[in-house]
Amino acid sequence: MTDQIQSLISEINKKFGAGTIMRASEMKEQKIDRLPTGIFQLDLGIQGGIPSGHVTLISGREGSLKTTLSLILARNYQQREKSGVVGFVDAEHKYPLELATKIGVDEKRIIIMRPESSEQAIDAADMMLRDSGLGML
Numbered sequence: 001m002t003d004q005i006q007s008l009i010s011e012i013n014k015k016f017g018a019g020t021i022m023r024a025s026e027m028k029e030q031k032i033d034r035l036p037t038g039i040f041q042l043d044l045g046i047q048g049g050i051p052s053g054h055v056t057l058i059s060g061r062e063g064s065l066k067t068t069l070s071l072i073l074a075r076n077y078q079q080r081e082k083s084g085v086v087g088f089v090d091a092e093h094k095y096p097l098e099l100a101t102k103i104g105v106d107e108k109r110i111i112i113m114r115p116e117s118s119e120q121a122i123d124a125a126d127m128m129l130r131d132s133g134l135g136m137l
Contacts, residue, residue, distance in 0.1 A: 001023070001056050003005075003036035004121060007095060008021075009021050009022065009023075012122045014074045014124060017117050022117060023093050029104060032051045032052070032053075032054075033048060033051070033052040033078055034047065034049035034051050034052060034077060035049045035050045035052055035077055035078070035080065035136075036048060036074060037049060037050065037069065037073060038072060050073060051097075057100070058070060064118075067099070068099065068103070070088070071096075071099060071100050071105055072103060073101045073136070074086045074088065074100075074105050074110060074136065075103050075104045075105045075106075077136045078105065078109055079104075081135050083109075083111065084135040084136070085109050085110070085111065085126075085133060085134050085135060086105075086110045086111070086134065086135065086137070087110070087111050087113060087128045087132075087134045087136070087137040088111070088113065088137075089113050089121055089124075089125060089137070090113065090114045090116065091114075091115060091118075091121055093114050094107075095112050095114075111128075111134075113125070114130070117125055125137060
């Protein structure tokens with residue numbers, strides 16, 4: 001590796017912390033806890049489930065089951081973490097209470113945020129993720 005690349009690596013690690021950037025040959029296998037969706041083909045494709053402690057964006061067209069998948073994940077999290085609380089960002093103000101109940105979401109352990117704007121959603125989500133005790137948002 002060139003001195004210029006090594007200098008870049010050193011500078012980034014100094015600024016952001018050791019291990020922020022490295023050669024692939026220096027990487028160690030990391031065990032990432034995952035929350036299975038319970039959908040075999042999807043779990044297979046995403047290495048066993050949604051990675052815990054990471055931001056995962058579920059996107060798609062209207063009617064593509066984004067909300068259903070989110071509710072399935074909320075239920076699975078609640079089943080795994082018996083006292084775990086889930087946050088749900090309801091940007092469209094259409095939280096499907098009946099569907100959530102049918103899927104098995106514990107409505108006493110889910111809080112619904114209905115933001116008025118994208119900025120409000122991001123700010124509130126940031127607050128919800130910081131030391132709030134929520135296990136999933």
